[in-house]
Amino acid sequence: MAGIDITSFEKGLDWNDYQVGTVCLLHDIGRFDQALLGSFSDIKTGFDHALMGSEMVKNHEFMEFEVVGINKKSVVESVRHHSAFSYQGDDVYAKLTRDADKLALLRxxxxxxxxxxxxxxxxxxxxxxxxxxxxxxxxxxxxxxxxxxxxxxxxxxxxxxxxxxxxxxxxxxxxxxxxxxxxxxxxxxx
Structure with missing residues (x-):
């Protein structure tokens, strides 16, 4: 929801709605493996859920991505950097994922x-x-x-x-x- 709230207002960018949905849906995919360790805290588990999630996306073949114009490299970058202390890159979907994650948590x-x-x-x-x-x-x-x-x-x-x-x-x-x-x-x- 937070990602859609942001993109619906930020009209100056040519958002791919499929890409928006994908990065918002997959950004915490690494949490599933982390949950098996008994906590969702990267610090307590020593498990970087963003890195693991980005590797999961990177190593999986998503043929559907190409059909709807989703840039897999951008999805991997978005997942990888969504919870990093800072992000110096210029991928707009990585920036969106960071903001949407923060806004959802803040709410x-x-x-x-x-x-x-x-x-x-x-x-x-x-x-x-x-x-x-x-x-x-x-x-x-x-x-x-x-x-x-x-x-x-x-x-x-x-x-x-x-x-x-x-x-x-x-x-x-x-x-x-x-x-x-x-x-x-x-x-x-x-």
Whole structure:
């Protein structure tokens, strides 16, 4: 849904709807193997689901891709880079996949936070997380130690959005305001 929300607004690009659907559907294909390890966390499992997923797509023959004009190399790149800390390439579908994944996750943050809250301390914010957020960059996973750090990391995704519609949804759907409120409740001023 997030991918379609973005592409329906970003009219200046000639989107292949089949390619949009494919990258959005397959971006987490590596999670199926990861689930067998008992967690969906790349850090906890030591399993890079994006790399594994891209290899799965790369090694599978999808004859249907050619029929509907899907660029397999672009799908592989989109899957491979969708959860990387940063993406320096220029593939528009890889950028879309990154934004759509972030937007879909951001839309479910209250539910995710309710589950993850036990993993993090409510005590303060680390200097590294606060510095990264204030600098307008993303917070690195290794710098997330408190609930406030986690919220700043999610808020920091805004600095990595590729499309104006992603930003628009982040603000207009109240996601940013909710997160800023949660950070303030923890006594952290940003």
């Amino acid at each position: 479910t943050m209250p539910e995710i936070l309710a589950v993850k809250v036990e993993e993090y301390s409510n005590n303060g914010v680390t200097e590294e997380a606060l510095r990264a957020y204030k600098a307008g960059t993303m917070v690195r996973n290794e710098d997330i130690n408190t609930k406030a750090d986690l919220l700043l990391a999610w808020l920091g995704w805004e600095s990595d959005f590729n499309f104006s519609k992603t930003e628009s949804c982040f603000v207009s759907e109240g996601i940013k305001e909710w997160m800023m409120g949660e950070v303030a409740l923890l006594g952290v001023m940003v």
